[in-house]
Amino acid sequence: MADEGKVRIDLWLVAARFFKTRGLATEAIDAGRVSANHERAKASKLVKPGDVLEVRRPPYEHVVKVLGVATRRGPAADAQKLYEETAESRSKREALAAEMKSMPPPVFKGRPTKKDRRTLDRFIRRQDDD
Numbered sequence: 001m002a003d004e005g006k007v008r009i010d011l012w013l014v015a016a017r018f019f020k021t022r023g024l025a026t027e028a029i030d031a032g033r034v035s036a037n038h039e040r041a042k043a044s045k046l047v048k049p050g051d052v053l054e055v056r057r058p059p060y061e062h063v064v065k066v067l068g069v070a071t072r073r074g075p076a077a078d079a080q081k082l083y084e085e086t087a088e089s090r091s092k093r094e095a096l097a098a099e100m101k102s103m104p105p106p107v108f109k110g111r112p113t114k115k116d117r118r119t120l121d122r123f124i125r126r127q128d129d130d
Helices: 009-015 022-030 076-080 087-102 114-129
Strands: 034-036 052-057 060-066 083-085
Touching (some): 009 034, 022 052, 060 087
Antiparallel strands (some): 034 052, 052 060, 060 083
């Protein structure tokens, strides 16, 4: 690689275990769910230590600072050493998780009706937009 200490953002997201495959990472980047240094990223964008990434995986949003680079997916312990999540991001994510846990699950009796499916689709779309 010509640029030492830099790696493509799609490879880094897989190595840091935000996405399971490079294809899923590329889809998220193309959908605008990944920003690098407060700018919309492209899959070929090079990231280096010190960059700030915003990764939106509905319903959660992670704001992380890149500490290291890697191109291969390894153990989870190694992946966590590649980044540091900001305190604000972590607190927002934990608050949202607690709120979602306190909400009652949707109740469907048997097979969902057409109305139930539309309601569920609207709910999911709303979560993706946030």
